Amino acid sequence: MKLPFFLASRFVAGETLDVALDKLGEHVHDRSEAIAARDTYIDLVRTLAARSDDGLRNRISIKLSMMGQMIDEDFCEENLRQLLEVAVEHDMFVRLDMEGSDLTQSTLNIFEAVYPDFPNHVGPVLQAMLKRTDRDIDRMCELGVSVRLCKGAYAEPASIAYQDMNQIRERYLDYMERLLQHTDYSGIATHDDQLIGATKDFADRHDIGTDDFEFQMLYGLRRSTQREMAQDGYNMMVYVPYGTEWFPYFSRRLREKKENIWFVLRSLWKG
Template identity: 40%
Template sequence: METLLKNTFLFLSKNRFANRTAKKYGLRLGAQRFVAGEQIMEAIAAVRELNNQGIVVTLDHLGEFIFTEEEAAELTDCCIRTLDEIASSGVNANLSLKMTQLGLDISRELCMQNMRKILDTASKHQIFVRIDMEDYAHNEISLAIFEELRKEYGTTIGIVIQAYLYKSEQDIDRLHAYRPNLRLVKGAYKEPAEVAFPKKEDVDSNYIKIIEKHLLNGDYAAVASHDDKIIEHVKKFAKEHQIPNSQFEFQMLYGIRTGAQQELAKEGYTMRVYVPYGNDWYGYFMRRLAERPANVGFVIKSMFKK
């Protein structure tokens, strides 16, 4: 049943009609549990609240299904405004973005032009920008773009590696030359067995492997997981190998395991919460339900709260 629900939510996440319909109802469908709001100032308020708990943040202005240069330009402006608001408000946050938001599916050149506008602003404000990894079809071009921009913008930029892909260990080796700041995740897209581990236990095993490899390389790791076993393993591994807490952080999603987030921060670990905002929240919301179908119960309850 859980597999059926997961596949259903992943299918719905790419349904354009459902996306348009969801926008009409806003966050009332239950997404407010996982999305900070539709406007930037709502997101800044959520960041400030988390900062007050000793938690740092990465902000993500949501956007999918981009088909025109005008849409890409609009989302680029949203990313730039997010950086400006982070700087002016003084909150402790960085920025995450998807390159398909910036026109990657229209042309590589358009995406690069928009990325450079964002990174110019980020460099001015000294704010870190993370390229989110998308589905396998965008994996290789995303890595190539990161390598090019890393040479231009240095440590201002980072990227994501997904443990469910067979190639991820090789990608860790490939990127080590750049001493990259990597967010390490299990992966949230539905991919064929030709490119990704189909079994959860294999994904978990590979996740541990790439975390350890990246840490032993001496590079900065953002370990994005809600799994207590993974978190405890990283803590123990870091102590055994004398890896300082300053070389890694834990990351979790907004609205999920808030108690655990606060506890990790109290223990002295850098705890970063991924806070999405914007009116194009539908695809993100469906993938969160797919990752953990039990979240459906929380959503149903929230829809009936007064």
């Protein structure tokens, strides 16, 4: 049974669009739904561009599985190209979310197909927990692509993903260092104080300016930390999801950290 929406409200901005960066949803298997998702993303780009005076950074985050990735990669690529053409018109960056490991190679295939035509307006997400990410980092560094680096929120088997958090942190730190040195304005997506501190220290030691990368956090988590880091001069991007398809997203947030589960329990206790 799906939980009431109010329980997810800490992590999801709203069920209707006001100002947001990522429409929730995934795994579309119908072409008409994929086209509708593409058009929704295009409308989102235009809406954000029209509200640029509000101080929003010009970027959105999308899921290729919403635009027909699981139907046909060529079909999905064409939908993405149409979106990117509009994004270029408004000088808006499009981040390609990384979903489950079954879609990792497909996502990177589609990314590499469109990247030569839109080099300044598209970039992927890589997950530190996946064992394949080491070679994917090498490839993105070779291209100099802006990457969003996260730990990874999907449940994956030990055969393809690290399970121990200390090991995931170790891989994350290695990937962070390589991205900061060899890519253009990558995003360090974490709420982990250990990783945040290590990133700051590495940037300081290697004379990497605060304008050369950004920290990224989820809407609803570490709000005071987000403000403090921005006040300290670091670029801070808040990932703001919205939409009616909030349950899969909310479920992953619960699996990520114990504090998120305690938040739900407190909400239930308060009625």
